[in-house]
Amino acid sequence: MATKDNKRQVRELVEALEQRAHVGPMVGHAEIQSARDFLRQNDFSPASDYFNRLTCLENRLQGRAPAFARAATKRNYGGKAAGYRMQVQSIYDHLILSTCYEGDFNTRHGRVKISHRFNREGRIDFVELKYLNSLHPPLNGEVRKLLTVRGYQSNRKDWYATEAHVLKVLPQELVFLYEDIFRCPRARIFAWLINIGHNIVEDLVQDLKLRQGSGACLDFARPAGSEPNLCWPNGARNHQGNGSTHRNGNSRAVKLASEPNGHGRATDNGSSFDGAYLRPAGYPEQLGLENLSQDEVAAPILEKAAGLESAVEMVSHSEVVVRYSRKSLY
Secondary structure, three states, rough: OOOOHHHHHHHHHHHHHHHHHHHHHOOOOHHHHHHHHHHOOOOOOOOHHHHHHHHHHHHHHHHOOOOOOOOOEEEEEEEEOOOOOEEEEEEEOOEEEEEEEEEOOOOOEEEEEEEEEEOOOOOOEEEEEEEEOOOHHHHOOOOEEEEEEEOOOOOOOOOOOOEEEEEOOOOHHHHHOOOOOHOOHHHHHHHHHHHHHHHHHHHHHHHHHHHHHHHHOOOOOOOOOOOOOOOOHHHHOOOOOOEEEEEEOOOOOOOOOOOOOOOOOOOOOOOOOOOOOOOOOOOOEEEEEHHHOOOOHHHHHHHHHOOOEEEOOOOOOOOEEEEEOOOOOO
């Protein structure tokens, strides 16, 4: 079984090859084969996304590179908008939106990062959870793909229906997002996990437009009495006044951002400049979210993603069909 060190080495290796495919120098077939051999030698599953990424690289070398023009650099944005603390990574032809959630369950405190990857047409490629402070400590630092669109690297990007793999056993830490989540139908859980990404993007886009229209240079703000648009299942949400804390029926809090917790202590989701969880090693200094409107990759993706919502149909316990439609009021 691959160790954490193996996973780190493979991630760095594949990302370096992908970057070279975009900006040079050219990647050789022997390098791709060597990377595959490393995966096999270290017991990576044949279903690992790294094998798929290497295949996509090989296809580009064979002259089947997408016509979409990619930026030459990755950009990393972070800060607070629409009541959330978030990180947005603009990477060639896609972006990754990350937010952190924390809470208490059975007297234990936990914290997770949820990341949504959007393709250039605003569709979800995957929804991922990273254990920052797991209820089961040995899992700290581990990553779980909650939902992954099948063949997203090579699929048509403006799809309206496609198949996706889903995690058979969902992390217990999802109760930090909504405590009664495991009482919901399984299809509804996955549709909601996709749509919270689109709803956060919609709120972000609205705030970016508000900021541009007002010419303000201060932090993003929401109108009094408003709240982040996460669309909790069954309408169960209760705004606490700071746009970051939602309470369920038994008064257990779900934290979305860095806010005072009522005891004079602040919690931090890591997207601020002194946070570590939302700042991947090797990225340049984090830019403010207000700069997203000038990002030629991220801006059009955010605009498209903001206008979409999904529905999910279960095919089996590990397979679903995801269908997109336009938000009627967008």
